[in-house]
Amino acid sequence: MLILLDQDGVLADFERGFHEAWDTRMGNLHPALPLEQRRAFYVRDDYPDTYRNEVEAVYHAQGFYRDLPVISGAIEAIQALLEFGHDVRICTSPLNQYRFCLPEKYEWVERNLGPDFVHRMIVTKDKTVILGDVLVDDKPSVTGTRTPAWQHVIFDQPYNRQADGPRMTWENWNAVLGTVRTFDGKH
């Protein structure tokens, strides 16, 4: 299968990175929301409007994307997927404020998956134009200009539990991906 893996929220732990950076900068005024209480996909929507600038300052900061921790189990699962013979690509959308985000997404992949994996990166604002059998993504609804070729498998996070459909973690990936159909109709 051609497997598209989203980066933030699937491989890179955007939530933990935000939580730690927020507590360092702002914890004395408004402690970071515990992960299990996050409900909105965009973190700014779970914080009071009065903190919008401060929320954005956290993930616009230099080093934020580069230093995100790895989601536990992701690297080992990618190695296993490659060993099974799957074609694995990273399919990621940068912020419009791309100055640090964009190069740091590449740095993150180089640092955590190795320089060869950089060749596997697909950076796009519209994931529906990208071919694949499956897109593993934490966004509850991935939309764009086309009807996507891929099946969306939701990577489980507290802020996407309202969405229907197959739901994956780095513990159950093997069983969940086994249910996905490929372009030619085979498993």
Ligand SMILES: Cc1cn([C@H]2C[C@H](O)[C@@H](COP(=O)(O)O)O2)c(=O)[nH]c1=O
């Ligand atoms: C505010 C906010 C932004 N994001 C960002 C993080 C990334 O730049 C994109 C999604 O990237 P992905 O690799 O395609 O997951 O959106 C976010 O995920 N959550 C937020 O709250």
Ligand SMILES: [Mg+2]
């Ligand atoms: Mg994501």
